[in-house]
Amino acid sequence: MSTRIQYWLSTASPWTWLGSARFIALARSAGAEVDLLPVDLGAVFAATGGTPFPQRSAARRSYRQLELGRWSKRLGVPLQLEPRYYPVDRGPSSRLLIAARNGGVDALGLSHAVLRAIWQEDRDIGDWATLERIADDCGLDGVALARVAQRPETERQYLENTRCAVEAQVFGSPTFVVAGERFWGQDRLDFLAERLLQGCRCSSDSTSGSIRSPQ
Template identity: 35%
Template sequence: MATKQIDYYFWVLSDWAYFGGPRLAAMARRHDVAINYFPVKMPYVYAKTGGILLGDRSKQRQDYRLAELRRWQRKLGMPINVPPKHGTTNEDLASCLIIAAKQDGQDVEQVSHDILKAVWVEEVDVSQAEALLEIGKRSLKNVDDLLKRAASQEIQKEFWRYSDEAIERGVFGSPFYLFEGDIFWGQDRLEFLEEAVIASRMKSLSF
């Protein structure tokens, strides 16, 4: 059983979380580290931390983002549609489905990636319960019950609590990783995160 943990804050509409998710999961398995998944309301986080939504950024910044996405698509060999048909949909129910499954004790690694892939590859509107039902069936048990819980006030409050907690812990973008007091922003920082994990393991072995 993993004794160390990465706290992973992400937006279910994040292109960079889509690119980084599989590599984060593979790295955690290599080093026997748990991942605690925290989907957050990133527009809310941006508003509280000085972030700028994509549509409000300058043309230069938008163009550079597209160039970077093309570079990472080639590097990782992962398909992506830019822009996705439903990239600005409401993400609340999808995020709350992950939280409901997490509270149910289920592994949410696959459903988290499947939701991101649905947005960025499959052109699926993840605001729709019917779409989430089909996505959830791929990796979760009792998806009907989880979707009912996801729509509950209790789970929605937890979603907002995650978002407030993210801000308090220094999160301002997606994906964001926290490990033993260190913070890492962006899937292009996974190498540094892995170095921190390895260093922590070596320190533990030295005692």
């Protein structure tokens, strides 16, 4: 049985962008199933005591930028510290990912492309036409996905994701949850890798035990 990872994310989070490629590679190498769960981070902050970036003190904003630059350099992941379209409405891009996931296409790969669009390419992920082109570039049908993303039921699912995130004690992006255990931040991916390895060992032991059992 493969391990399941809940991947709670904001499509406008720079920290999620910095960890995106590594997380995708880790999940795929572990053979894990990923539940892609975009959330309204502003609503999550409001419910859990967080503060949106524009509302933080000057000291906190400047240090956040300093850390983003450090991590970008350390990881070799290009990142625009002051993208043209930020802050941005996360709703359209989040609903696009939900539509992709529900449609059984590569929503995880699309999430990486959306994050790259804002943090590397200076594109407006709050604009439906831009999102359609991003999806097209991923080999998907952007127009069809955008049409589904704009349906009321997709919006309701986005709101439900956000409610469930708060219920699961998620308070930032990215957050990875395996069997109820939370890992917050791109700098916790090493811990997530260890947890996935434990899951692989347990599965291997269980399989080995069934082979050795009397017939």
